[in-house]
Amino acid sequence: xxxxxxxxxxxxxxxxxxxxxxxxxxxxxxxxxxxxxxxxxxxxxxxxxxxxxxxxxxxxxxxxxxxxxxxxxxxxxxxx
Numbered sequence: 001x002x003x004x005x006x007x008x009x010x011x012x013x014x015x016x017x018x019x020x021x022x023x024x025x026x027x028x029x030x031x032x033x034x035x036x037x038x039x040x041x042x043x044x045x046x047x048x049x050x051x052x053x054x055x056x057x058x059x060x061x062x063x064x065x066x067x068x069x070x071x072x073x074x075x076x077x078x079x080x
Contacts, residue, residue: 014041017062021071024057031057
C-alpha cells in the first residue's frame, strides 16, 4: 500500500522507490537477486552486501541505468 500525499507535499514516510523480486543475470552468470526493498523519504537507506559486483549493479538498477532481468521496480516522482 502506498502512502497518500498530504495537501501541499508528501508525507515524511512516503515511499520513493519500491522493488519486488529484483534480479539481474548476465551472459556470464548471476549478478544479484532476488531483492525486495523499499526506500522512504526522510532518512538514510544503507545497502550492504558481500564484496563484488552485486551492490554496484543494484545501485545502477535503482538509478535507472541498468534494467532488471526479473522483478518489478517502481520509482515515484518527487518535486525537487
